[in-house]
Each structure stands twice: as structure tokens, then as C-alpha cells.
Amino acid sequence: MRLSVFALVCLFLTACATREKGRERISFNKEWRFALTEKQANASAPDTDDSNWRVLNLPHDWSIEADFSLDNPATPGGGALPGGMGWYRKHFKLSESDKGKVIYIDFDGVYRNSRVWLNGHLLGFRPNGYVSFRYDLTPYLNYGKEENVLVVQADNSDQPNSRWYSGSGIYRNVWLVKTGQVHVDNWGTNITTPVMNADKSTVEIETTLKNEASDVTVEVSTLIQDKEGKTLYRISSPVEIAAGGKKTVTHTIEMFYPELWSVRNPYLYTAITEVRVGNKLTDRYRTTFGIRKFDWDEHTGFSLNGEPTKILGVCLHHDLGCLGSAVNPRALERQLQIMKDMGANAVRHPNCSTSVTGSDCWCRTRLSICGGNGNHRTTMPDILTNGMKKT
Numbered sequence: 113m114r115l116s117v118f119a120l121v122c123l124f125l126t127a128c129a130t131r132e133k134g135r136e137r138i139s140f141n142k143e144w145r146f147a148l149t150e151k152q153a154n155a156s157a158p159d160t161d162d163s164n165w166r167v168l169n170l171p172h173d174w175s176i177e178a179d180f181s182l183d184n185p186a187t188p189g190g191g192a193l194p195g196g197m198g199w200y201r202k203h204f205k206l207s208e209s210d211k212g213k214v215i216y217i218d219f220d221g222v223y224r225n226s227r228v229w230l231n232g233h234l235l236g237f238r239p240n241g242y243v244s245f246r247y248d249l250t251p252y253l254n255y256g257k258e259e260n261v262l263v264v265q266a267d268n269s270d271q272p273n274s275r276w277y278s279g280s281g282i283y284r285n286v287w288l289v290k291t292g293q294v295h296v297d298n299w300g301t302n303i304t305t306p307v308m309n310a311d312k313s314t315v316e317i318e319t320t321l322k323n324e325a326s327d328v329t330v331e332v333s334t335l336i337q338d339k340e341g342k343t344l345y346r347i348s349s350p351v352e353i354a355a356g357g358k359k360t361v362t363h364t365i366e367m368f369y370p371e372l373w374s375v376r377n378p379y380l381y382t383a384i385t386e387v388r389v390g391n392k393l394t395d396r397y398r399t400t401f402g403i404r405k406f407d408w409d410e411h412t413g414f415s416l417n418g419e420p421t422k423i424l425g426v427c428l429h430h431d432l433g434c435l436g437s438a439v440n441p442r443a444l445e446r447q448l449q450i451m452k453d454m455g456a457n458a459v460r461h462p463n464c465s466t467s468v469t470g471s472d473c474w475c476r477t478r479l480s481i482c483g484g485n486g487n488h489r490t491t492m493p494d495i496l497t498n499g500m501k502k503t
Contacts, residue, residue: 134386134396136290140217141170144282145201148174151269155199156229158261162201170286173279174198175268176436184271191277195268198281202262206255213290214324215249216298217262220284220467223437225267231260241268241278242430242464246289246298250324276429276462279437284467292394293325296385297358301399303383308405310418313367315403319385320360323353330394333386334363338371339379372417373402375457400472425458426451430466439469 145165149155155162175186175193184194206215217228217235224241227234231254235247254260268280300320307314317334333348345365353359371379380402387395407415414421431437432447451459 134292134393135295136288138288138290140202140286140288143202144168144170144172145203146172146174146281147199148196149199151197151267153197153199155201156227156232156234156263156265158232158263160201160263165201170200171283171438171440172200172281173283173436173438175278175280176434176438186271186274189276190272190274193277195271195273195280197265197267197269200264200266200282204260204262205257206253206260208256210253210290211255212293213250214293214295215253216246216289216291217249218244218246218287218289218298219264219282220244220286220439220469221465222264222266222282222284223268223278223280224273225270227265229263240465244284244465244468277431277437279431283437284439285469292387292389292392294321294323294328294330294353294387294389295395296320296387296397297322301383301385301397303399303401305403308403310372311369313370313403315365315367317363317365317383317385317399318360319363319397320358321351321353321387322358323355326355328353328355328389331388332361332363333388334365335384335386336365336367337382337384339381341382367403370403373404374417375421378402421457423458424456425460426454426456427460427462429462430464439467441469444469 144167145162146168147155147162147165175191175195178194180192181194182188182192184192186193186195217230219226219228219238221242221244222238224239226238226241228236228238228247230247230249230252233252235249235252236245238245249262264282266281268278297320300322302318304316304318305313306316315336319332319334321330321332329350329352331348332351333346335343336345337343345367347363347365349361349363351359351361371377371381373379380400383399383401385395385397385399386393387397405417407418409415412420414423428447428451432440432443435443448459
């Protein structure tokens, strides 16, 4: 029996801190105030006095800063470091020109049991310490001279809760996202290749749009660019979206003689989604992807792009050893390059969601990614687990 899998992989959101026309995705990592407190303490009120709190930049793992001890409730299996409860507070202002935009806060991961407040309003609770999440800040924001206070509580006091080192706090990146009222939804693109050949591949881009305005007809365009930024293909279509609704549009593009992603040549394309209301660009959204073909045969084994390939894999957890769990792109790159130099060509991510930063590094470092058993994001390129297609 032969199982053939045609897949598009290495799908992840590009972490972009620069302004793009129609959308801003701004790093929100700098100048947070931090304090470790007792479990019953509450620092969510905007007027809480945090003037004596420690000022730091994210990502931050408070556990790695403490002393190792066999007496810590995490036990050696959890790293023998303390947990506790941490509070983070960020003061910021927005321009009057931001009125009318939709403004989100994106957390790549907070460990764990996080609660988030803006100006005293509870935005939500996230028990899982590994998945990314988003909150809409728009209804509670102040503009102009009036200050905003964003507060995050991370509660890692219930120990032990892990059989590996988890870290504690806002240990992954935070982003402030500004869009127009009609925009691509969170994780709103899904790219597949139902037909994949060396001379021609069919690429399908599903884009989910969200409308925070009244009934509207928008023009949605998809551009595919090569790694140098040259636009190779473009397709557009009108879409009607009801007020407060969502709509998914599918664009199909035939790419001739595409560059295939491989462990020798990790070639990545970029799909750019543009949303226009009339002549106004309301959103511009980037999705980086690669194209490759898998075959699995019970007699000849695994092949990549038609070439027999031995999977030489390792399993890596999300932490960075003595650096702790705070995401560090250069440390991730170094770690993965050591694996490459050792001969590895695949990585199995652990039983928890890996950061966007980590998946980005894996794809660019010429490493295939195999799914773990955990509750990872659907945007992670879960290519192959135990010889079975992940759906």
C-alpha cells in the first residue's frame, strides 16, 4: 500500500516589527514593569503604584533567575526552579490618528494561567501556557494624552505542573496590531497545494476576512512573491461581507516550475493578502510558505520531492538550557545549526506549542518539522507523525 501526501508546509506568520501600509505589527516588548507577588495580591487596577517595580524588556522568564533547589515544588523533573505569581504592567499612549482602527494585542505565549486587563477591564483568561492568543483592545483604549495601562498576571504557583522545564512569565514576544475595520482574521490564511509537480503546482490560498464595520463589498488580492520580493503572480476578486461578519475567499494560482523546499534548499515564498474598500487599503497581510512533496511507501520508505530521504531527527523542547525559556532568536538559530552540523534533517517539536519564532528558525535552517503529541497550533507545519498524514 502506498500513501502519497502532497503538502504545503512551513506556514507561519512572519514576525515583522516594521510598519506596512494597511497594517502595523509593532513589537510591544519594551519597558514593562514586573513584580513577583503573593498569590492573593491584586495589581490589576490602573492606579496601582508600580513606581518601584523592576523595569524590563520581554521576553522574560523569572524562574531561570532564581536558585536551583531540590526543595522547590517543581521537582527536578520540572527544572528544580521556583514558580510563583508574577505581574507585568505596561503604560502606553496612542495617537488620536489611531481612532477608527481595530487594535489587538497578540501574545505568543505566557506561562501560565494568564489574565489580561486593559485600563481595569478584564480581557480574558488563558490557562494554557504555550498557545498564542489575542485580545481586542479597541473598546477600552484611550487616545491622545490619556494613558493606557495593560496588565498581565501569570500564575505558575501550582507546582508541580510539568515533566520538563517550562519557565514562568511572558516568555515569548508580544505584538500590538493595528488594522482597518475590514481585515484578515487572526491566523486567517490557509495555504495548500492540491496538485504538486516539478513543472506546475496548484496553490490554493484560503483567506478569512473579518468586518468590524457595516455591510461592505471589498476587493481581495493575493500576490505571491519570491524570496527577493519580486511579485510572480497576482489574483483579485470582490467579496461581500455583512456587518460584524466573516467571509472566507479562496484564490487558486498555478505556479510554473516552482522552487521546492528541501533540506538543501529551504526556499520560501511569501503570499501577500491586500484588502481594499473602494480605493483605500485597509489591510496588508503576509504569510510565508514553502512547497514540497512527500511520498511514503512501505517498500521504499520516505521520499522528499521524489528523492529517497532518511529522516534523521531529534526532539527539542522549547527552552534554551541555561538561558531558560525566554525566546531568543539567535540562541534558537545556534541550537538548530548544531543539530544540522550533527547530521540532523528533522525536528520533532515537543508536547506543547512551539513559538512562531521557533518554527520560523526551523524552516529557514533547513529542518523538516514533525508534529508532537501535544495541543499545538494548526498553523504549525505538522508534516508527518508515525507515517500518517496530519489533518
